Amino acid sequence: MARHRNVRNRSYSDDYDYDDVYGHSVEEDNCLSPSDTSQWMYDRSRNHQAISSFLENHNDIQEETEEEPLTEPSRPELDRRQSSDLRCLSLTEADEAKLLSCLDELRNILGDTVSENMLIQTVLSHKFDFNKALDALLSNDKNKPKQTEKIKEQSRAPPLVRIEPAKTVINVDKTPKVIATNNEPTTVGVIKGFKVEQDGSSGSRPQTPRDQSPTTEKSNQAPSKVKEKNDPNKQYSNERGSDKDHLYIVVIGHVDAGKSTLMGRLLCELGEVSQRTLHKYEQESKKIGKQSFMYAWVLDETGEERVRGITMDVGRAQFETKTKKVIILDAPGHADFIPNMITGAGQADVALLVVDATRGEFESGFELGGQTREHALLVRSLGISQLAVAVNKLDTTNWSEDRFNEIVTKLKIFLKQAGFKDSDITYVPCSGLTGENLVKPPNELELCKWYKGPCLLDVIDRCNVPVRPVSKPLRMSINDIFKSTGTGFCVAGRIENGILNKGDKVLVCPIKELAEVKGISINDLASNVAFAGDQVSVTLSGVDMQNVSVGNVLSDPVQQVPVSSRFEARLVVFNVKVPITKGYPILIHHQSLVESANIVKLKALLNKSTGEILKKKPRCLGNNSVAVVDIEVCRPICIERYKDVKELGRVMLRVAGVTIAAGLITDIYDT
Known part of the structure; x- marks a missing residue:
């Protein structure tokens, strides 16, 4: 009959003779259950996700005995907490990719001196700007003496307080604001709840035994030495300086x-x-x-x-x-x-x-x-x-x-x-x-x-090797996809810009899905890093192989490759049997990508030598002419302006198996 007891309507003021009273711990004799049963009843009006995320991210609100050793959470535990935080924020995939990239950069510099919540709030408050977020975190260390005074004042609060489940207000453009108020009297003289201000600074609260851990003491001190961000040119010279x-x-x-x-x-x-x-x-x-x-x-x-x-x-x-x-x-x-x-x-x-x-x-x-x-x-x-x-x-x-x-x-x-x-x-x-x-x-x-x-x-x-743009954001065009021997799958292609390291997070565009680099192979030899100009095979995980296709681009998650279905190009027309007119159907060749497209607008006819405008809005384009046109592709593709990334700023135009023109992308329209 024990499992059929009316738990919800039970009066907790009564004493029970049996040992399995609701709220009793298996190992402890004292009961920490609150006396108000109403707050433990399910209510749809409450923000269930906010409660679960608050309790999950603040496991340190319970007191620990002095005999229990204080240990830092493991890396998987931190990753689990971070993923829970991100789910509560309800960010888009692109914003989540930017956030993860900024967090990785901040961890490389600050290490464990700043809490995970503080990092997330600061990055969101500065709209994913890495430099501003870093400045804010470093300047925040200088204000720690003022925070200490607030903690001392807060510690004088009465011991019996009330706790209300946390309410979370989420806005993509602003830092999440978590407010917890005390609602239920307890026998523990600790304030189990605190306020996180919108500017990213945590409100005052009494210190618990976990606050005295080495991790917290370390975080209360300004970082003695900031790690320098890897210089791409220096890394390239270190890796390839002695090689041919x-x-x-x-x-x-x-x-x-x-x-x-x-x-x-x-x-x-x-x-x-x-x-x-x-x-x-x-x-x-x-x-x-x-x-x-x-x-x-x-x-x-x-x-x-x-x-x-x-x-x-x-x-x-x-x-x-x-x-x-x-x-x-x-x-x-x-x-x-x-x-x-x-x-x-x-x-x-x-x-x-x-x-x-x-x-x-x-x-x-x-x-x-x-x-x-x-x-x-x-x-x-x-x-x-x-x-x-x-x-x-x-x-x-x-x-x-x-x-x-x-x-x-x-x-x-x-x-x-x-x-x-x-x-x-x-x-x-x-x-x-x-x-x-x-x-x-x-x-x-x-x-x-x-x-x-x-x-x-x-x-x-005697041929000259072009200068490798290793300091620019990552761009890698995919020209082949195949299944690897282990987990994940492989994509092959050329790195046009930047550096790719094993373990990096990359964004697969135009589908905008985040993936992790599990392995890199250059000319059938395993490597930990690849640079612009290298033809590589990359093992990816975290993305479905069915969603990736030839012509996609691996991009930097923060500085993403533009994706559009309409752009402006400067064309050089070769020998054509039929003059090119408005609405002319063509096949676009862009790296390994082949897509159907149309010339939707003829803007200007240019002088072949000087580039001066000879005629605006021409009716057609003949042999050996140079013109500025608008091209619309049947679906969005990854493209760059020629002045930004030359390799991704060129297109070929072919019709019926014949190349009729080549072009440079001069502008990209939002679609």
Whole structure:
């Protein structure tokens, strides 16, 4: 019958003979239950979340005996309290990400000298401004003597007080204000409740035994030494100062120009491919009658690529020169795989244009609608200014100087029109099949008669490595997603800006979901940190793999990447069969992202040389014109202004498999 007692209507003034009276502790004989039963009855009008969060975050309101050791809460306990605080604040995902990022930065500087509630209230009161919040916390330490006087005055309060459950008033733009008033008489002479002012300073209250713990004494003192925030440039120099510079080079050119064979032979000459593997490729290629493809198979690894004899996806390999670690991105040359080529070119620092010197082959790839012109225009539009031109298969013309000069003359005129400077272009005669003039000076007598320049390896070694913007906010474009061997999943891509450390919190945009970096891999080697310019694989947790897609961007949680579906761009129009008009449907290529879009407004037609406005609101755009237009994408995407982040400020416009224009993003509209 004990479990059927009428607990709610029981009179607590009566004495009971049995030991399991409601409110009695198992280990104690004295009863601490209040006499007013009404406050223990369920009432929907009360703020249940405020009560639970108040009791959860202030576990120290109960007295502890002197025999019990005072210990600091563990890290999981702190994380649990913090997550409970954030749930009570009802913040948006973006604001929660900003708050967590600011809290991490403040902990790195202040350590445990300031309580968790104080940190949260200060960050919210200063609207996620890290610098203002830090200044407020440091200046608050100077006012601690005044707070001590208030505590002494409050300690003179009468011992019998009343406690009312805490009421929480939450406002995103203001600091949460928690007010607890005393409502119930108790036998304990301690005020179990205190007021937290809106400015983040806690009101006075009598000190309990937990107040005398080392943690509290430490928090009442000003921090003796403030940790310095890591300087990105200093961290980059410490990590990479002694290493060779990383150089990413994309290999482009018309289909069948010999790009994969050239790079495969280069890797074999440098000893990056074992003789056993090369012998295997030789035997397998003989079986299908394609022995000349044995070197191409070093980079073309899939069965379909080997059967068709063309590169379909971006192949990757690496080697070292005297001063650099070079990562090769072997782009496909076929017209059907231009989107893959754009993805590879978007990850590169410099480009290697391979042309076929065979009579008729160069002309078909350069003059008759081949990919030589289109690839050169694309890499220049993507911001690549350094170009090496490998005149391949020159052995088919018996190393003819006239043929070499003829090709160079035609390319010089076109590349200058495309925006390349003569000083940034180097021409190298070579042969991928024989290995002539790849890693050593030429031995062929016919070539030695007229060519005295460097070999291809020396040309690559002389390329300048761009300045890495490591001090800017994190931006990493995702070009591949795959399941990892352990927990979580992996995304691969290039870090455009900033630094990525293992354990960092990142925001996956445009879905605005927070994730944690569990692991980083650079060129298949595990690392704790990666910098701008690195091509990395990142293991993420805390976000669903189904929600992440190619073209998303990993962003700094505080300084987030802009997300919009409409922007202004300055376009350079290539050769188009149909003039571009208002409402013209296009495909936008932005890094690895491909989206449908429309040109919704033609703003101005510009002078190609000076940039002056020739005509406002033109009716159409023809060949080789420069204009300012508004573009609207079918759904919001992550973009940046070109002046802020060059790599994320460029777009390609394609229609029916042909690139018709390239543009720089000049303005982003709120949508």
